[in-house]
Amino acid sequence: MESFHIKNFKNFKELTIEKLGKVNLIVGKNNVGKSSLLEALSIYITNGEENWLRMLLADRGETIHDDDRDEVNTDNVKRHYISLFSGWEENYNGDFEMEFGTNGKGEIPLRISQVYIREVKRGTSTSMETFHESMIGTQVERGSITGAGLLVTSGTQSNIIPYDKKRSYLNTFKEKCPLQYIPIYMIDRIANAKLFDNISLSPNEDYVLDALRVINPDINRIRFIDTNEGRNSARIAVVTITGSDKRYRLSSMGDGINRILTIILALLNCKDGVLLLDEFETGLHYSVQDQLWQIIFMLSEKLNVQVFVTTHSNDCIKSFAKINKKGVGQLIRLVNQKGDIVPTIFDNIDDLRFASDNSVELR
Secondary structure (H helix, E strand, O other): OOOEEEEEEOOEEEEEEOOOOOEEEEEOOOOOOHHHHHHHHHHHHOOOOHHHHHHHHHHOOOOOOOOOOOOOOHHHHHHHHHOOEHHHOOOOOOOOEEEEEOOOOOOOOEEEEEEEEEEEEEOOEEEEEEEOHHHEOOOEOHHHOOEEEEEEEEOOEEEEEEOOOOOOOOOOOOOOOOEEEEOOOOOOHHHHHHHHHHHOOOOHHHHHHHHHOOOOOOEEEEEEEEOOOHHHOOEEEEEEEOOOOOEEEHHHHOHHHHHHHHHHHHHHOOOOOEEEEOOOOOOOOHHHHHHHHHHHHHHHHHOOOEEEEEOOOHHHHHHHHHHOOOOOEEEEEEEEEOOEEEEEEEOOHHHHHHHHHOOOOOO
16 A cells, blocks of 8 residues: 545544555554554455444444344444544535545545435345435435445445345455454454464464574473363464473463564464554553564565554654664654644654654654
8 A cells, every 4th residue: 555545433523644665663642543544454455344333343343243143233333433533423415435446547545424214125125225215205215214334335336234134135245355453452363363374384383483582592492282182272382491391371472472473473474465553652661662674674575565563652653763774664743733633654764763862752
């Protein structure tokens, strides 16, 4: 992606970032939308896939509904989905829609709008028709409306997500490219095991070990093994240490080393894709950030991965500026100007280093 445009998503009434780099560090004060920008990028890449929208909401503590239950709380589902729209506005006008795109030549943006739904039975099958407010009374009577939901359109394809159903009709949208998304504090050991399997016994294993040695230089091997603990059994990461024949659970070595494992496995599993990482510094001491940035820059170039990272840390910014020797990285500062989120791009190596070295306010 060379640029990115968002409209009517969360606190972004409209945001355009005219230029994106290979590695993008996103900074700004609280509540300017750093994490929301990552979410918007993920929605665009997944084409607004229903399960992905639910996952993003669940990460914010807004679980859509329990699939094991027969009843669906329609008002609850609607409230959660509408929270994605700017101003939490319930609006069925066709001109109020979330929009995500790259402003690329000939590209049709991904659009998500709120719609009324009418179920139509044809023989033994039931289909859905969607309407905006302007169509009520002319194309359809209000009394025939059976519900509401979201209409997701990507190019010539569309998908309906009704608020009163556990699952929409089959969504055939495909990701635009491989995607790995790491939220704050996420250490998904089940996902890590699967990601490790994808690169096991390949040269990429060496990159995993190099990353873990940022924290513990004595690590010489890593494997995922079954704990054989009955119903709670799971595959966990274990490592061996130089000079010892014992295996050690990686989970016992602290959050920092497990966070690094998640980051590197994600990078190695999104060749020709996009990595989204929320709050780089989580669990990491400032002294190891240079080495981790070196690995991220190297792998992003080697595997052709576009990276987006958020931070609150000046140490992270200084480390980023120091390692960005080839100029493939850029810093994006988000600022709230009277309710509008405005981006400023620092893509010049000298300007970024000067600002970082002289404690110019970048956060």
